[in-house]
Amino acid sequence: MAKSQPLFSLLLFIFISGTISQSIIQLSRDHDVYCNSWRFSVETNDVGYWDQVPSRCVSYVQDYMTGDGYRSDSEVAASYALGFAKTVEIAGDGKDAWVFDVDETLLSNLPYYAVHGFGYNLLPNSFSDSTREEVVIMISFRTIAELTDRIDCSAPFKLSESFDELSFDEWVDLAEAPAIKASLNLYKELKQLGFTVFMLTGRSEHQRNATAKNLQLEGYSDWERLILRESSDQGKPATLYKSQRRLELVNEGYRIHGNSGDQWSDLYGFAVSERSFKLPNPLYYIP
CATH class of the missing domain: 3.40.50.1000 (HAD superfamily/HAD-like)
Structure with a gap:
């Protein structure tokens, strides 16, 4: 029984890694779908007044503007x-x-916006609960993300930045x-x-x-x-x-x-x- 412990641990690790990896991929897809809808609402003026890109859509906006x-x-x-x-x-x-x-x-x-992070800057100490939840998830997945190469773990987590005249x-x-x-x-x-x-x-x-x-x-x-x-x-x-x-x-x-x-x-x-x-x-x- 003792000899099977390492094998069991390895299988458990692989299972958890795969599950978390799929969660990361799904999280990314969910964000892309939401952010595409957000951009559509911006262009049709359904959003009305807004002063910064939602934190979850910063990477999406960057990809869109440079792609x-x-x-x-x-x-x-x-x-x-x-x-x-x-x-x-x-x-x-x-x-x-x-x-x-x-x-x-x-x-x-x-x-200009590329230098300013497409409207986002370094994550401050105080931020919304929804953003905090996303960051906690990302930090929890850091080890697995490094193994799966799904996200750039060397980059700082960032938020949207208000316009600086x-x-x-x-x-x-x-x-x-x-x-x-x-x-x-x-x-x-x-x-x-x-x-x-x-x-x-x-x-x-x-x-x-x-x-x-x-x-x-x-x-x-x-x-x-x-x-x-x-x-x-x-x-x-x-x-x-x-x-x-x-x-x-x-x-x-x-x-x-x-x-x-x-x-x-x-x-x-x-x-x-x-x-x-x-x-x-x-x-x-x-x-």
Whole structure:
């Protein structure tokens, strides 16, 4: 009987290892399903106001933004925008307009969010019970996870991080945000079709030079006007600010056929375009 003890222990260990390994895989799958649904609700604006990515979805958002999903979604949105643009009869008077947002529409701030962990930082001492439960589970599975190579145990456990305006402004000043390729291609096609292009951004007026430099470096050129927040616009909700600026264009005689943006606040309100095109953005929300 004593000789069978090591064999029994080994079999028990293998059974437990397999069970826990399957639990880890199932936990990962459950998170992916939930996070895909969360992202869908973000894009349809069902979530409403939110200020940070759920802790369980940080890795999902990272994978989405750096993988084929985000690129494909952006390309499809741009293709529908171009399809509509080709149906517009350009009058030739320079008044057929298209409005673009800048951040996460023409330019990608993904390098900034990658440095900031895609919106998450080191796990603090105080966190929600649900997060605590997940972390306890992960720690309990650490030995088995190392054996099964299911998770990276060298990486710190992390949470979503709220937006830091100061650090983001420093990033903007670098003028290093890359172009979103699908939007750049759309932009060039619209120019060839004869649209007058306006850029309407929530960035502040003092960031004009850095923003214009960044856009030009990434291949955007010959826009009609780059519209930024003036001092009188500070504190206004984005929906109101952008609606007022679009109304000014309408009052100048422009016909706004299309509007591309990553936030619903880029597209909602008054003086809206004939068609609006929403680009994906599960990183942040601007009301």
